[in-house]
Amino acid sequence: MNLNATVLGQSIAFLLFAYFCMKVVWPPIVAALEERKKKIADGLEAASRAQLDLAAAQEKAGEDREIAKQEAAEIVEQAKRRANQIVDEAKEQARTEGQRIISAAEAEVEQQTNKAKEALRAQVASIAIAGAEKILQRSIDEAANEELLKSLASDL
Amino acid sequence: MAESSGDLLYESGTEYVSHHLGFLTFGKLDGHWGFAHSAEEAAAMGFWALNVDTMLISFVLALGFMGFYYFISKKMTSGVPGLAQNIVEMIVEFVIDSVDGAFHAKNKFIAPLALTVFSWVFLMNAMDLVPVDWIPLSAQLIAGDSHLYFKAVPTTDINITLGFATTVFLMVIYYSLKVKGPMGFANDFLMHPFPKWYLAPLNLLLELPGFFAKPVSLALRLYGNMFAGEVIFLVIALLGWYQLPLHFAWAVFHILVITLQAYLFMMLTIVYLNQAHSVDH
Numbered sequence: 001m002n003l004n005a006t007v008l009g010q011s012i013a014f015l016l017f018a019y020f021c022m023k024v025v026w027p028p029i030v031a032a033l034e035e036r037k038k039k040i041a042d043g044l045e046a047a048s049r050a051q052l053d054l055a056a057a058q059e060k061a062g063e064d065r066e067i068a069k070q071e072a073a074e075i076v077e078q079a080k081r082r083a084n085q086i087v088d089e090a091k092e093q094a095r096t097e098g099q100r101i102i103s104a105a106e107a108e109v110e111q112q113t114n115k116a117k118e119a120l121r122a123q124v125a126s127i128a129i130a131g132a133e134k135i136l137q138r139s140i141d142e143a144a145n146e147e148l149l150k151s152l153a154s155d156l
Numbered sequence: 157m158a159e160s161s162g163d164l165l166y167e168s169g170t171e172y173v174s175h176h177l178g179f180l181t182f183g184k185l186d187g188h189w190g191f192a193h194s195a196e197e198a199a200a201m202g203f204w205a206l207n208v209d210t211m212l213i214s215f216v217l218a219l220g221f222m223g224f225y226y227f228i229s230k231k232m233t234s235g236v237p238g239l240a241q242n243i244v245e246m247i248v249e250f251v252i253d254s255v256d257g258a259f260h261a262k263n264k265f266i267a268p269l270a271l272t273v274f275s276w277v278f279l280m281n282a283m284d285l286v287p288v289d290w291i292p293l294s295a296q297l298i299a300g301d302s303h304l305y306f307k308a309v310p311t312t313d314i315n316i317t318l319g320f321a322t323t324v325f326l327m328v329i330y331y332s333l334k335v336k337g338p339m340g341f342a343n344d345f346l347m348h349p350f351p352k353w354y355l356a357p358l359n360l361l362l363e364l365p366g367f368f369a370k371p372v373s374l375a376l377r378l379y380g381n382m383f384a385g386e387v388i389f390l391v392i393a394l395l396g397w398y399q400l401p402l403h404f405a406w407a408v409f410h411i412l413v414i415t416l417q418a419y420l421f422m423m424l425t426i427v428y429l430n431q432a433h434s435v436d437h
Contacts, residue, residue: 002198003315004183004205010214010319011326017218017276022268025222028229029248035234 125153169394176288176390178305179313180209180295193303209295209306210313217279217310225275247275251422258426261335261433266426273320274422280310281382281414285407288389311382311417314375321375324425328370331432340435374424381417385410 129149174195181198182191183205191208192198198205228244237245251271259266283291291308310316332341345363346356385406392402 003318004181004198004201004203004207006207006211006313006315007319007322009206009211010316011323013215013218014272014276014320014323017222018265018269018272020222021225021272022265025225025229026268026271028232029225029244030252032232032234033245033249039234 121153121156124156125149128152169391172394173387173390175303175305176292177307177312177387179207179307180305182206182208192305207307207313207315209308210310210316213283213291213308214276214280214310214316217283218276221275221279222272225271247271254419254423255426258423259430259433261430263331263429263433266429269429270422270426273425274418277311277320277378277421278414278418280316281418283309284312284382284385284389284410284414287403288386288393309382309386311378312386314379317379317382318371318375320378320421320425321371324374324428325371328428328432331429335433336435370428374421374428378417378421381413385413 129145178195179198180191181201183189183198183201185192185197185201192201192205224240225244228241232241248271251274252267255267255270286308288308292304292306295306296302296304307313332344336344345360345367347353348359348363350359388406389403389410392399392406395402
C-alpha cells in the first residue's frame, strides 16, 4: 500500500460527483417526493372533509324529513278540519233549504185554503139565494138583495 | 477457474494472492512514463503515480450510478412511481432519514453528498462480490499481458478510501471555519474538554490527535474491512472445488459487510460534518 496521486484523483472526482448530485440530480427527486407528500396530505384532508360533509348532509336530510313529516301531518289535519267544516256547512244549508220549502208549502196551503173558502163562500151565497128563491117561491130582485147576501156570505 | 489460473500462471498460492493484491500503477520510473510491472516498481514511482485500475473502476461505477440517478431524476413523477424510480426513491429517502437523524444544521450539500458517498462506496464494495478472477483476467485478455496487475475492488485501495476521507476532512475544516469562525474553531481545541484558559495546552494535546484521527480512522476502517474480505476471497479461490460452497457462504456474509461499511462511511461523514456545523461542542 503506497500512497500516490490516486488520492487526489479520487478527492477531485468525489467533489465533482457530489456537486453534480446536489445541482442536477437531487432537486427533481426531492421535489417529486415533496409533491407526492403534499398530494397525499391533500387527498387525506379532502377525504376527511368529505366525511364531515357527508355527516352534515345526513343530518340535514334527517331534519328535512322531520320537517316534511310535520308539514304533512299539518296538511292532513287541515284537510280533515276543512272536510268537517264543509259537511257542517252542507248540513246547515240543507236544514235552511228544508225550512224554506216547508214554509213555502205552508203558505201555499194557506193560500189554497183561502181560495177554497172564497169559492165556498161564493157557492154558499148562490146556494142560499137559490134556497131562498125556492123558499119564497118567487123571484127576488137579485140586485136588491145583493147587499144582504154579501153580509151573509162574510158571516160564513 | 481460480484453480486453473493458479496452476497455469502462478507458481504458488502466495504469488497468486500477492499478484491479485497488486495495482496497475501508471507513473514515472527511471525518467520515462509507463506502467509498473511489480509492487516495487509501483512504490519507486513515488507520489506522482496513478492506480489506473481502481480509479477506472471507481469512475465507471460513479458514472454508472450518477447516470442512473440523473436518468431517473429527469423523468421523476410525483404520481405512481415505476420500479426504477421506486428504487431511487427508497435510497434517497433512506439517506434523507439518516441525514435528518444526525445532521442538525442547515446545509443543502450534505444530503446529496451523503447519497453520493453511500451509493459510491456501496458499489465499490460490491465489486468484491464479483468472482475474484473475472475482472483481472478480462483486463489481462484485453491488454494481452498475462502478468498485468488489475485490482477490481476500489475500496481495497487505501488511496481511494483516503481520497474520500481527506475530502471529508477538508470539508470539516472548511465548514468549521465558515460556521464557527477561526476563533470559534480554535476554541474547540483550546477550551474543550476543560474550559479553563490555563489548561489550554492540555486541551490541545487531547483534542488535536482525535481531530486528525478522524480521517485516518475513516479511511482505514473501510480499507481494512474490504482488504481483509478480499484476501479471504483470494484464499478461498485457492481451494479448488471446495471454494464453491465457501465462496458462496463468504459472499452472502459479505453482502452484510459491504452494506454495513457503506452505511458506516456515510453516517460518519454526516456526523463529522455535523460536528463542524455545531457551535456547541
